[in-house]
Amino acid sequence: MMVEYTTDNNKVLVAGTIDSPLSFSHQIYGEGFYTCFIAVPRLSEYIDHLPVTISERLIKDIDLGINKPIQIEGQLRSYNKFIDGANRLVLTIFAREITNEISQDKNPNQIYLNGYVCKPPVYRTTPFNREIADLLIAVNRPYNKSDYIPNIAWGRNARFAQNIAVGDQIKIWGRIQSRKYQKKYATGEVEEKSAYEVSISKMELVDDKTDEILDEKQ
Numbered sequence: 265m266m267v268e269y270t271t272d273n274n275k276v277l278v279a280g281t282i283d284s285p286l287s288f289s290h291q292i293y294g295e296g297f298y299t300c301f302i303a304v305p306r307l308s309e310y311i312d313h314l315p316v317t318i319s320e321r322l323i324k325d326i327d328l329g330i331n332k333p334i335q336i337e338g339q340l341r342s343y344n345k346f347i348d349g350a351n352r353l354v355l356t357i358f359a360r361e362i363t364n365e366i367s368q369d370k371n372p373n374q375i376y377l378n379g380y381v382c383k384p385p386v387y388r389t390t391p392f393n394r395e396i397a398d399l400l401i402a403v404n405r406p407y408n409k410s411d412y413i414p415n416i417a418w419g420r421n422a423r424f425a426q427n428i429a430v431g432d433q434i435k436i437w438g439r440i441q442s443r444k445y446q447k448k449y450a451t452g453e454v455e456e457k458s459a460y461e462v463s464i465s466k467m468e469l470v471d472d473k474t475d476e477i478l479d480e481k482q
Contacts, residue, residue, distance in 0.1 A: 273379065274403045274411065276357055278440065279335040279372035280304035283313055286328050296320040299356070302334055304373050304440075312373065312442045314460065317341075318359045327364055337361040340375060340440060340462070342411045353412060355460045357440070373439040375462055377413060378470075379403035380433055387426035397422035399464075401434065414461040421464055433470040438462045 283301040290297055297317055304312045316336060318328075328334070338360040344351045366372070379401040386398040397417040402410045415436060417425045428434065441463045447455045 273377070274339040274341075274405075275337075275376045276340050276440065277335070277337050277370060277372075277374050278302065278304050278314060278316075278357060279333075279366045279370070280311075280314075282328055282330055282332045282334055285330065286318075286323070289317060298323065300328065302336070306373070306439075312440065313458070314440055314442060315356045316359060317356045318362060322359055322362050326362055333364055333366050335363050335366045335372075340377075340411065340413055341405075342413060353414075355413070371439075375436075375438055375440055377401055377403050377415075377436045377462065378433070379410075379413070379436075381428050381430055382412065384430055385425045385428055387422060395419055395422040397425035399425055399428070399434075401436065414459075415464055416461050417464045417467065421467055424469075425467070428469060435468040435470060436462060436464050437466040438464040 280302045283303040286298045286300045288296065289299045297319055299315060299317050301313050302316055304314055306312065318336075326334075336357060336359045338358045340355060341358045342353055342355050345354045380403075381399060382402040383400040387395070388397075389395055395418065399415045399417065401413045401415055403413060404410055415438070439462070440460060442458050442460050444456055445459055447457050449455070
């Protein structure tokens, strides 16, 4: 049975500082949307640089200057964009509420997703024998749309994920992370690019009979 869309299927809270100038992105039904990046620090002192999309309706009375503090509540959304001769999945945090006041009592990078596995999970181990599994989750949106969100699980979550089937409903808690990688072209040119994904801290397989929860402490 498919779960009806609610805003509770996809919830994000991120807090950090503005990392790039606000730039116009697109317009829908007369409403303009702008994009920028925000810098969100981890406990490890690594900084995630995350893309954000903000409606013109939300930017009044908000200071979006470089290095200004910002807290955003919204959703992680995906869309296809034609890049380098092929359609690519592009992720952005779609803001529903923004403020320059950061809540000190909240985790500055958190996401909750309730969706469906749409590709077989890929389990692997790193050269340092760390277990990893990649999952692609489809999360329902209105008007028969879905957001396709890449996720990465670690340790026993990764071992559990390798047995999840396409079509299974899953709930995920974690954080949004950025990472750099190198794209090599046939010409020999190498370009540094950024990828975005959800790092899973807890996951729950939804079943008619039981809910199985795994929690991976990072």
